[in-house]
Amino acid sequence: MGTLRNAAFVVLALLLILLGLPATAQLKFGELSSDMTGTLSTGYTGTYGNLIDSDHSLTFGGTGTLSGFYYNPNFVSFAVSPYLNQARDNSSYQSISNASGVNFTSQIFSGSHFPGAISYAKAYNSEGTFAVPGVANYTSHGDSQTFAVNWAETLPGLPTLSANFQMGNNQYSIYGSNDNGESSNRSFALRSSYRLKGFSLGAYFSDGESHSEIPEVLQGSTQTESSNGGGHGFGFGVGHALPFHGGFSANFNRSDVDTSFAGFSYSGTVDTYDASASFQPTQKSHFSIATDYSDNLTASLYQAVAGAGGVATPTSLGAESRSFDLIANATYAIRNSLGSEVSADHREQFYLGKDYSADSFGAGLTYTRTLLGGNLNAAGSITDSITSTSIGNTMGFTGTVNYNKRFDGWTAGSYFSYAQNVQTLLITYMSSSYGYGGNLRRRWGRFGWSAGANASRTGLTEQAGTTSSSENFNSSIGYGQWANLIASYSKSNGNAIQTGAGLAVMPTPQPVLDPNDLILFRGESYSFGLASNPMRRLTVAATFSRALGSSDVVGVSSSNNTEQFSTLLNYQFRKMYLVGGYSRLVQGFSASSTPQENVSSFYIGITRWFNFF
Numbered sequence: 001m002g003t004l005r006n007a008a009f010v011v012l013a014l015l016l017i018l019l020g021l022p023a024t025a026q027l028k029f030g031e032l033s034s035d036m037t038g039t040l041s042t043g044y045t046g047t048y049g050n051l052i053d054s055d056h057s058l059t060f061g062g063t064g065t066l067s068g069f070y071y072n073p074n075f076v077s078f079a080v081s082p083y084l085n086q087a088r089d090n091s092s093y094q095s096i097s098n099a100s101g102v103n104f105t106s107q108i109f110s111g112s113h114f115p116g117a118i119s120y121a122k123a124y125n126s127e128g129t130f131a132v133p134g135v136a137n138y139t140s141h142g143d144s145q146t147f148a149v150n151w152a153e154t155l156p157g158l159p160t161l162s163a164n165f166q167m168g169n170n171q172y173s174i175y176g177s178n179d180n181g182e183s184s185n186r187s188f189a190l191r192s193s194y195r196l197k198g199f200s201l202g203a204y205f206s207d208g209e210s211h212s213e214i215p216e217v218l219q220g221s222t223q224t225e226s227s228n229g230g231g232h233g234f235g236f237g238v239g240h241a242l243p244f245h246g247g248f249s250a251n252f253n254r255s256d257v258d259t260s261f262a263g264f265s266y267s268g269t270v271d272t273y274d275a276s277a278s279f280q281p282t283q284k285s286h287f288s289i290a291t292d293y294s295d296n297l298t299a300s301l302y303q304a305v306a307g308a309g310g311v312a313t314p315t316s317l318g319a320e321s322r323s324f325d326l327i328a329n330a331t332y333a334i335r336n337s338l339g340s341e342v343s344a345d346h347r348e349q350f351y352l353g354k355d356y357s358a359d360s361f362g363a364g365l366t367y368t369r370t371l372l373g374g375n376l377n378a379a380g381s382i383t384d385s386i387t388s389t390s391i392g393n394t395m396g397f398t399g400t401v402n403y404n405k406r407f408d409g410w411t412a413g414s415y416f417s418y419a420q421n422v423q424t425l426l427i428t429y430m431s432s433s434y435g436y437g438g439n440l441r442r443r444w445g446r447f448g449w450s451a452g453a454n455a456s457r458t459g460l461t462e463q464a465g466t467t468s469s470s471e472n473f474n475s476s477i478g479y480g481q482w483a484n485l486i487a488s489y490s491k492s493n494g495n496a497i498q499t500g501a502g503l504a505v506m507p508t509p510q511p512v513l514d515p516n517d518l519i520l521f522r523g524e525s526y527s528f529g530l531a532s533n534p535m536r537r538l539t540v541a542a543t544f545s546r547a548l549g550s551s552d553v554v555g556v557s558s559s560n561n562t563e564q565f566s567t568l569l570n571y572q573f574r575k576m577y578l579v580g581g582y583s584r585l586v587q588g589f590s591a592s593s594t595p596q597e598n599v600s601s602f603y604i605g606i607t608r609w610f611n612f613f
Contacts, residue, residue: 031071036612038064043090043579043605045098050598059605061085061098064612074111080104088566089581090603095127096564096585097141097601116151128172130217138547138562139587140181142172159194159201176562176587176597179215181224186210200239200249207232217558217589229259246279257299270296284333290326297321297351301425324348339366341381349427356427360385362396374405385421389428396421396430414438433458437472446480468494481533493522523549523560537572558591577607 028034040062048054063086067079082102086093093099101123108116122145129137146168153161169184187208194201209230216225235253242248255270276290294300298321327345334340345360364381383396397420404413416436424431437454452474459467470492478484496519525547532540546563568581581603588596 032068033070034066034068034613036064036066037610038062038612039577039607039609041085041090041579041605041607043603045090045601045603045605047599047601049600050595052599059085059098059603061090062607063091072111074109076106076108077110078104078106087581087583087601087603089568089583089601090579090605091607095125095141096139096583096599097125097127099126100124101126113154113156114152115154116149118150119146119148121146128170130174138174138176138560139564139585140172140174142170144168144170144172159192161190161192164189174215174217174587175585175599176594177215177217177589177592178594179217179224179592181213181215183212184210198240201236202238203234203236205232205234217592227260229257231255231257231259242277242279244279244281246277248275248277250275266299268296268299270294270299272300285331287328287330289328292325294323297323297349321351322349323351337367337369340364341366347423347427351426351428356388358385358387358423358427360396360423364398371403372405373407374403377402383421385423387427394421394430396423398422409444410440410442412438412440431458448478449476451475468492484531486529487527489524489526491524493520495520520552521549522551523547539570540568542567556591558589560589561596562587575609577609578605579607580604 040060042058042060044056045059046054046056061084063081063083065079065081067077069075069077080102081104083093084100085098086100087095087098090098101121104118104120106118108118124143125141126144128140128142128144130140146166148164148166150165151163165188167184167186169182171180171182173180185208187206189204189206191204192202210228212227213224214227233253233255235251237249237251239247239249251272251274253270253272255272256268257270258267259265272292272294274290274292276288278286278288280286300323325345325347327343329341329343331339331341341362341364343360343362345358345362347358347360349356360383362381362383364379366377366379368375368377370376378399378401380399381397383398385394385396387394397418399419400415400417402413402415404411406412414437416434418434420432421430422432433456435454435456437452439450439452441450442448453472455469455471457467457469470490472488472490474486474488476484476486525545527543527545529543530541534540542565544563544565547561549560551558551560563586564584566581566583569579571578582600583602584598584600586596586598588594
């Protein structure tokens with residue numbers, strides 16, 4: 001940070017020199033044209049807490065954007081946006097600490113058949129989150145950087161080709177714990193497409209790797225779990241138009257997976273094939289048929305976990321598995337407001353050393369109309385399934401209803417959805433869910449009010465302990481520019497998997513994962529916000545949020561909490577701004593050996609906006 005501080009002073013000195021330049025609309029050096037705007041600020045800041053040393057000092061900061069082009073905007077254009085010592089108590093940056101960094105983007109040959117782009121971002125001491133589904137996130141802070149290059153070839157009459165390379169890393173620590181985490185990733189991809197005699201052809205290649213050091217903050221351990229992943233894949237596809245306004249497509253994909261986590265490692269290959277065809281013989285009718293096959297079902301399920309950013313130990317990864325699916329679907333518009341659908345589905349799976357199969361037949365209706373001055377949309381379907389693991393049939397149901405209406409100055413909306421015995425990725429498990437919600441708003445001149453609520457519950461019908469639920473409520477009241485108040489409340493519980501960014505809802509049925517990798521969570525959070533412009537050029541804002549939760553990881557329980565409060569005052573006079581603010585964070589985890597952390601900071605200072613050139 002000493003090097004960063006010195007560099008910051010050099011940048012500020014250069015900016016002060018630039019103040020002597022003439023205030024032209026645009027600065028030109030030969031073929032280079034550029035514009036630069038930004039802010040410079042100075043003020044008094046203080047930071048203190050129960051686990052850090054107090055610090056009070058005069059600080060300097062600012063933001064800026066240097067943008068322009070060389071020769072022509074379609075030849076080379078760029079934008080550089082540095083920022084120094086930005087936080088929620090002295091600016092709009094949502095960070096409890098003074099964050100610094102730079103963002104850079106550049107477009108190259110954008111007006112040609114060989115367009116490219118380069119981007120880079122570097123952040124120091126910036127705020128991050130440790131997520132928990134359905135409630136306010138816990139707060140972390142650290143450093144990160146990303147770099148990306150994109151290039152393409154789009155010559156007429158030749159196959160297109162695009163290339164993408166990106167890499168990044170992140171190091172962070174979680175307030176209220178001894179835990180530190182880090183992650184890094186690298187990826188490269190090539191894609192190509194071509195039209196030949198009416199056929200649409202496409203192909204791709206991808207390669208990447210990632211590494212994570214994941215904190216065990218919810219398990220009361222100062223250790224971290226290491227996760228490494230990598231692999232590459234390729235695929236190609238073909239498509240062509242068919243009679244009766246139809247078309248078909250077919251694709252092949254191969255993925256090589258190489259991963260390790262908590263002493264467990266796995267390497268495998270997944271080949272998938274899919275094909276589909278569709279026809280629309282009349283404006284009212286449509287028919288489609290599709291099929292797909294995977295020669296490694298277990299690894300495909302695990303890829304769903306990896307795609308969510310999760311790290312877990314799937315069971316029986318080395319065992320043989322495969323899946324096949326064939327589905328046909330037909331729709332017919334009975335009238336403008338009423339549509340119908342029928343479907344048939346045949347599935348086969350070999351999993352955990354056994355063969356499974358299922359046949360399903362379904363029918364449904366969709367309905368839209370004007371009702372009592374509002375708009376009604378409804379859909380429902382029924383499915384009859386026969387599986388190899390059950391003696392009789394299983395009936396499944398889905399239904400959704402939406403209704404919106406305006407009346408006497410009010411605007412209202414509501415919805416309800418329900419699903420029972422819906423097939424999941426595995427034949428042997430079915431899921432059920434329901435959800436409902438609504439919103440209401442009204443304006444009386446300068447006064448306005450709105451409110452909304454929704455709730456949902458999901459789970460596997462055949463397995464206890466796999467349900468999750470959430471409830472959310474929000475409301476806002478405003479009176480012109482004088483006052484705008486918002487409030488929200490949320491509540492959730494369920495099970496999740498660990499990711500580098502916190503917890504994520506489990507994306508696959510539980511039997512795919514080792515039970516020891518599942519995290520049971522429960523929590524609730526609420527927040528309030530107030531903003532006001534009581535007089536011209538004066539803005540006052542305050543926010544408060546709090547989350548309380550609990551978790552259980554392999555018998556280790558933890559009670560967790562986070563609380564944030566911040567205020568900001570901004571008054572403009574000419575090109576100057578008087579800025580003042582206060583921020584406070586309280587966060588802790590009972591499973592951690594670190595005491596609950598309490599960090600506060602305040603700021604009072606002056607900011608000036610500049611149009612440098």
